Amino acid sequence: MTIEANNLSFRYGDKPVLKEVSFALTSGRFHALLGPNGAGKSTLFGLLTRLLALQQGDILLAGQSLKKQPAEAMRKIGVVFQQNALDLDLTVRQNLQYHAALHGLSRKEARARGDRELERFGLLDRANDAVRQLNGGHRRRVEIARALLHEPSLLLLDEPTVGLDVASRRGLNEHVRRLCESDGLTVLWATHLIEEVRQEDRVLILHEGKLLADGAGHDICQAEGTRDLAETFHSLTGAG
Ligand SMILES: Nc1ncnc2c1ncn2[C@@H]1O[C@H](COP(=O)(O)OP(=O)(O)OP(=O)(O)O)[C@@H](O)[C@H]1O
Structure with missing residues (x-):
């Protein structure tokens, strides 16, 4: 299923947390939403799951606006939140x-x-x-x-490996990747851990509410002139 975020901005009071974020996810693929703590990942998930009301911009799920047909759109989404x-x-x-x-x-x-x-x-x-x-x-x-x-045809996971040991983290990440292949599931996996992201993934790098990069990992590295995603992440956000 396709999902499109168009020009999303969000503020808590007068604090802007998301700034004109736009992206489109590809059906049946694993997407990593990579950002340091406080980047705005959970806020973005809040908007995608309607926990938070849209303030600016819109989200389209299989062409249906979350503003206009929320119930129908929400049936297509599965969510794993950060907290148990x-x-x-x-x-x-x-x-x-x-x-x-x-x-x-x-x-x-x-x-x-x-x-x-x-x-x-x-x-x-x-x-x-x-x-x-x-x-x-x-x-x-x-x-x-x-x-x-x-x-659902879209699975959203917000830092699903928080609190797990390295082996469990890896196992969970691999499991979800297999679901893309076996079920054609579209996945958005939010993390601040670069080791959960692969060079061949579609990667969205969020920092201070802005989408700084969006594309295949190796293409992003080529554009940034970096050796790997760890270096890219560090050079764009100072994290890593
Ligand atoms: N309810 C709220 N009221 C005010 N500010 C908030 C609220 N929730 C989050 N923030 C702030 O918004 C910014 C983005 O937070 P958010 O939780 O979306 O980021 P994140 O990338 O998910 O980080 P983390 O992994 O630490 O949760 C942070 O500066 C955070 O302090």
């Missing part, structure tokens, strides 16, 4: 069923889809465990499984 959004005392399966009910799925359908996602994530044998018993990496997998239950 699971109920730790419910089982994995109960968490999934609760979310599926919110999306209007029948119990039977919810169970079938939930189990299918858990199986793909290697977690079906944990379905009846309380989420509290799972490690951080597995909890994040459950959150992603949950975000996919209503079969």
Whole structure:
């Protein structure tokens, strides 16, 4: 599914946080939204998920304006927020069923889809465990499984690896990349960690509310005259 952000600006009070941000995501691809802390990534996610109201500009999902047809557009989006959004005392399966009910799925359908996602994530044998018993990496997998239950075509992940160890971070990143290939999912993965981004990714670099670069990683490096994305990120933002 295509997604287009046109000329987005946003301020908290009189503090501008996003400044005329425009981009278009390509269907079925992994996109990395790279920016240091405070760049405006979560604010952008807030606008994409309608947690925040648009102030200037518009967002089009498969050609539908978020301003004009919000409910229809939102059905196509799955979201994994930075903070854990699971109920730790419910089982994995109960968490999934609760979310599926919110999306209007029948119990039977919810169970079938939930189990299918858990199986793909290697977690079906944990379905009846309380989420509290799972490690951080597995909890994040459950959150992603949950975000996919209503079969969205766009998955947004806001710093999904925060608090995970290196191996779990890598595993989660690879898993989501495989979803692009297997499901044709369009992914926007926000991070401040350059090691989660690959040279061949579509990369959007956000800094102080401005989109400083947008393109294939190696093209951005060529344009900037840098060796790799780490150097590019550092030279554009001072971070890294
Ligand atoms: N509710 C708010 N009220 C006022 N300022 C805010 C609010 N939320 C965020 N900000 C400010 O807006 C700027 C962008 O924050 P945002 O959380 O969007 O960035 P980020 O790139 O997601 O960073 P992080 O990874 O640290 O969350 C920061 O300067 C932040 O302090």
